[in-house]
Amino acid sequence: MPHDGHDHDDDAGAALSPVALRVKALESLLVEKGYVDPAALDVLIETYETLIGPRNGARVVARAWTDPDFADWLRRDATAAITSIGYAGRQGEHMVALFNTPETHNMVVCTLCSCYPWPVLGLPPVWYKSMPYRSRAVMEPRAVLAEFGVTLPEGTAVRVWDSTAEVRYLVIPQRPGGTEGWSAEQLAGLVTRDSMIGTGLASSPA
Amino acid sequence: MNGAHDCGGMMGFGPVAAERDEPVFHSAWESRAFALMSAVGDIGGWTLDEDRSACETMHPADYAATSYYEHWLHGLQTLLLKHGLVTAEELADGRCHASRIAKQPTPAPAVWGLVTAPGSYAREPQGPARYAIGDRVRTRRLNPAGHTRLPRYLRGHAGEIIARHGAHVFPDSNAAGRGEDPRWLYTVRFTCAEVWGTATRDTIHADLWEPYLEAV
Incomplete structure (x- = not known):
């Protein structure tokens, strides 16, 4: 099994866990069968470890904060607007952008599995796929937000979006104060992954 | 099916455990399982809906007790067997015993193009849309034995259509091998008061x- 720099419980030399052994056996079987090319597996892993991740979404948000025409395009046709920056493909075929305002906070979940906008956020974190988040986000969103350190004003309504089809949602957090005159590149540094799921807010300037 | 995967509104799983600076994969086996699922999915001859359905066939107790990549692994093995790409004996010992089905594996240089290619689940509608934005609707009380994307917690509830996405591949048909059967897809807004009986202004949306x- 090639090393990817992220081995923990199954480093070469250490005993492999039962599930690691199962995957290793499955991979060698499928390679022997001629169904997969191990080099393609390496590229897939590298793609989602280094190229497709939440920095993409941060660039979309920062552009929306600095370019009103782009923000309008995101509201009308997020798929086309996001594709224009170069982010498209698997698990991002039908994008919708949700703009947070002082009156409305948006938060995304997939109660049925783990649907998540890969081209802009990469692969989802474990908590997003976990039963605690999936079971509770729709029923007690404010309690879940509090666990992420987010307490919203009473007057802010929470809108939860359950990704039950192939529509994928990207939250556009509110631009933090004190960032007047910042470039899109500087602003992108304030856009956290969680702020684009809706379990966080954009960071404030240090 | 009313499986463990359909967990919206279930209780008792405890707090959300977010990890700081979480790596994309926590171990090599997770990354290999992810890549296998993706690479075999490209040539296996099954649909995304069939794939989700296969993951949902895991025993509820096992589903709740295992990690997400183990759900995928269960789904992948189920589909490999179902589509005759491997035998149970081969899965058990990891060795090739039966003849292979001719498949052209995805070559490494093709990966980037495949994962970033724009796609669409929208299809030509089979008829006019029954509902318009602003219409009040009620979800049916369906309990299909097969795959569905109508979560249990949203059955039998009234809501409002807030978006119409065209006709999309219908998972309930597609997962069962009955073809894409495109149906109109809507985003429906429900109040938390309607769904949970709670006195908040918060809302839930589902596609x-x-x-x-x-119709209501």
């Missing part, structure tokens, strides 16, 4: 196909 809905 629901026309067969899940009836």
